[in-house]
Amino acid sequence: xxxIVGLFAKSPDIxxxxxxxxxxxxxxxxxxGPDSAGVAVYRDPAAAGWSKLTLYSHEDGYDWAAxxxxxxxxxxxxxxxxxxxxxxxxxxxxxxxxxxxxxHATYPELRVMSAGxxxxxxxxxxxxxxxxxDFRLEExxxxxxxxxxxxxxxxxxxxxxxxxxxxxxxxxxVHNGSLSxxxxxxxSLRRKGIExxxxxxxxxxxxxxxxxxREGATLERALEGCLDDLDGFYTFAVGTADxxxxxxxxxxxKPAVLAxxxxxxxxxxxWRAIAVLPGAADARMWEPEPGVVYVWEKAPVA
Amino acid sequence: MTTVNxxxxxxxxxATTTLRELNQRLHDLAGGAPGSRHWRVLNPSGAHAIxxxxxxxxxxxxxxxxxxxxxxxxxxxxxxxxxxxxxxLAENIMSGTVIVEGNASQSVAATxxxxxxxxxxxxxxxxxxxxxxxxxxxxxSVGHMSAFMAQTGRLVVCGDAGDALGDSIYxxxxxxxxxxxxxxxxxxEKELRDEHVAELRELLARAGVxxxxxxxxxxxxxxxxxxTFKIDNVSAY
Numbered sequence: 001x002x003x004i005v006g007l008f009a010k011s012p013d014i015x016x017x018x019x020x021x022x023x024x025x026x027x028x029x030x031x032x033g034p035d036s037a038g039v040a041v042y043r044d045p046a047a048a049g050w051s052k053l054t055l056y057s058h059e060d061g062y063d064w065a066a067x068x069x070x071x072x073x074x075x076x077x078x079x080x081x082x083x084x085x086x087x088x089x090x091x092x093x094x095x096x097x098x099x100x101x102x103x104h105a106t107y108p109e110l111r112v113m114s115a116g117x118x119x120x121x122x123x124x125x126x127x128x129x130x131x132x133x134d135f136r137l138e139e140x141x142x143x144x145x146x147x148x149x150x151x152x153x154x155x156x157x158x159x160x161x162x163x164x165x166x167x168x169x170x171x172x173x174v175h176n177g178s179l180s181x182x183x184x185x186x187x188s189l190r191r192k193g194i195e196x197x198x199x200x201x202x203x204x205x206x207x208x209x210x211x212x213x214r215e216g217a218t219l220e221r222a223l224e225g226c227l228d229d230l231d232g233f234y235t236f237a238v239g240t241a242d243x244x245x246x247x248x249x250x251x252x253x254k255p256a257v258l259a260x261x262x263x264x265x266x267x268x269x270x271w272r273a274i275a276v277l278p279g280a281a282d283a284r285m286w287e288p289e290p291g292v293v294y295v296w297e298k299a300p301v302a
Numbered sequence: 303m304t305t306v307n308x309x310x311x312x313x314x315x316x317a318t319t320t321l322r323e324l325n326q327r328l329h330d331l332a333g334g335a336p337g338s339r340h341w342r343v344l345n346p347s348g349a350h351a352i353x354x355x356x357x358x359x360x361x362x363x364x365x366x367x368x369x370x371x372x373x374x375x376x377x378x379x380x381x382x383x384x385x386x387x388x389x390x391l392a393e394n395i396m397s398g399t400v401i402v403e404g405n406a407s408q409s410v411a412a413t414x415x416x417x418x419x420x421x422x423x424x425x426x427x428x429x430x431x432x433x434x435x436x437x438x439x440x441x442x443s444v445g446h447m448s449a450f451m452a453q454t455g456r457l458v459v460c461g462d463a464g465d466a467l468g469d470s471i472y473x474x475x476x477x478x479x480x481x482x483x484x485x486x487x488x489x490x491e492k493e494l495r496d497e498h499v500a501e502l503r504e505l506l507a508r509a510g511v512x513x514x515x516x517x518x519x520x521x522x523x524x525x526x527x528x529x530t531f532k533i534d535n536v537s538a539y
Contacts, residue, residue: 252427252446255389255407271367271388272348281366285386287407287426290446 002163002176003029003149004256006237006244006267007277008296009142014264014278018043019140021277023132025266026147028273030128032176033149036162037131038123040172040239043142045118050077051096053103054113054120056159057086064088067107074102084135086159087113087122096169111160111197116170118241123148123162143298146239148174154182155200165206168213170241175202176269177254179232205230209238223247223293237267243297252290259283265296312338317345321352328379331358348388353381356398373400376417392419395436408445411436414455420509427464430457433474439509449476450486458505460514468522472529476522477502479514488528494521 005025009015018041026037046052055067064080068090071078077093092099100115114121122135128149132138148163155161164172179185182201185208190196194207208229212222219238223245226236235254238245246267248256259266259274261283266274274280288294314324324343331337341362346352350369353362356379364372367385374393383391386404395414405423412428414436421429424442431447433455443461450466452474462480469486475498476489485491494517502516 252408257388257407270348270369271386272369275347275367285367286405290427 001032001151001153003032003269003273004174004176004235004237004267005029005147005269005273006145006239006246008144008243008265009263010261010265011263015143016141018142018145019138021264022140022145022147023137024276025268025273026128026132026137026149028276029147029149029269032269033151034127035152035157036123036125036150036159037128037148038121038150038162038164038174039135039137039145039147040114040119040121040164040174041140041142041145042118042170042239042241043120043140046091050091050093051099051115051117052120053090053092053096053099053115054122055088055090055103055107056111056113057109058159060086062086067103067110070106071099071102074106075099084122085124087135089120112166114166114170114172116241118143119166119170119172119239121164121166121172123164124159125157125162144239144244146172146174146237146244154178154202155198158198160198161200161203163202164239165200165203167206167209167238170239171209171213172239173202173206173209174237174239175205176235176256177233177249179205179230179234181231185229201232205234205236219245220293220295227291235269240297243295245293245295246288247293248288248290250291256288257285258288258294259285308336308339310338311340311342313342313344315344316347316349316352321349325351325354328353328356328358328360328362331356331360334358346383346385350388353379356381359398367404368402376400386423391421392417392436395419405442410440411438414438418508424461429459430455430474433457437505437508439505439511441509441511443480446483447486449474449489452476456501456505458502458509458519460511468524470528471522471524473524475501477519478522479519482520482522485522488525489522490525492521492523494519 068080075094079091081089096115163174179201182204186204235256236247261279339360343364346366348369351371354374357377359378362381364383368387370388371390373381376398377396378398380399383402387402387406389407391406392400392411395417397417399418401420406421406425408427410425410429411419412431419438421440425444427445429444429448431450433452435455437456439458446464449468453472459478463482465484466486468489499516
């Protein structure tokens with residue numbers, strides 16, 4: 001069991017209180033996943049020519065100032081945000097992929113949780129209620145967010161094994177379910193140059209999507225590929241720079257509920273996570289069909 | 303000693319009362335024990351196991367969306383959800399009636415032994431899985447693998463049915479008015495005879511469905527090739 005939540009703002013009010021709503025949704029899913037919790041928040045886009053990295057250290061009190069100094073020396077402009085637990089967001093005057101590669105090479109002890117223009121990923125072991133507090137989740141404004149509460153079945157309870165998983169620039173994946181062909185698939189993806197940090201099954205699904213997208217597939221096509229290439233149970237939610245997508249496996253044992261009002265689109269494992277949103281009682285509500293890709297995206301600004 | 307008013311409506315607000323207390327109070331009515339016969343549950347907010355295990359001839363109105371296993375194991379009671387219901391509505395229902403005004407998620411009335419379950423919206427996957435005598439009437443459509451291993455009872459679907467309807471079915475009778483995406487193993491269409499039209503008319507009336515003509519339905523059931531022991535297949539066992 002695990003819990004998934006997703007919220008896509010359609011009004012400025014929801015954007016302004018995105019973190020408050022996300023926190024309430026995540027806490028409702030605590031009983032589905034008390035091991036670990038995580039969120040991907042899409043907010044504060046980096047300026048053109050700049051990019052955003054969320055970095056994580058295993059140590060408390062890590063010397064983040066040194067990292068800021070190193071980034072400044074390598075790339076010029078750097079903005080460092082206040083740490084949230086062991087996570088810090090850096091906005092760097094650089095291409096995201098280049099900055100990410102530089103961090104891997106220069107600070108191999110750090111994890112790059114996310115890279116892109118808008119995404120920030122935070123995740124940690126422990127109860128979701130504690131996560132909400134430690135990461136000051138209620139402070140966040142933003143356009144959309146995904147969240148996950150984990151009850152581990154396939155691999156160890158670690159920060160790296162928590163969701164969301166980055167699947168490329170501004171992309172992330174959360175998963176409820178379990179995959180049975182992940183070892184075979186991991187080996188084949190490694191040969192294609194995809195790197196893995198854990199023995200976790202969801203990380204393989206994330207790597208699979210990253211590979212398909214790298215090969216030029218659209219998000220829809222990459223997700224449809226899961227239906228052929230992944231064996232197991234899953235409800236997936238994928239975050240993109242502009243919105244999110246949802247896919248359930250053809251058997252659809254794992255739950256998912258979608259709901260929409262004029263102010264928001266929400267996705268969750270169970271209704272009780274959506275019931276905490278304003279106007280939920282009057283929302284249009286339905287269950288995603290098995291094997292069908294659903295996508296919400298912000299209309300591009302004309 | 304306090305007197306018990308059996309006609310007054312007992313209102314329980316789940317925003318201020320625990321679910322455990324609500325269910326305990328409903329269980330305390332078992333065997334005709336004194337207490338209110340009409341209950342209203344406010345702020346269900348998708349909580350699990352609301353009104354589970356009732357064993358009393360009472361009416362319960364749930365004013366909102368219900369979570370997993372609502373009205374499970376119901377005996378005698380009439381439980382009405384004024385909203386949607388999550389997975390496992392009326393699981394293992396024994397008797398009585400469970401009605402949902404909106405949609406129901408997967409496994410409606412799973413393993414149900416008796417009584418009637420009415421879904422006025424759509425039901426999703428595995429509606430009536432392993433049903434053992436319950437009657438189910440769905441005004442909308444049902445999802446894939448509905449009536450999987452259905453043993454006895456009737457499933458009536460006024461809309462469409464998803465893929466693999468009635469897979470590995472035993473002796474349950476299935477009636478679908480709309481399109482069937484596909485039949486499961488050993489499930490076949492059967493002739494709709496007069497006694498079936500009469501049975502359907504009675505079921506639709508009990509469910510309060512007055513806009514569906516029983517003769518528009520098609521009947522499905524077991525080809526009896528899979529579950530019957532055949533000496534020719536002995537090597538397969």
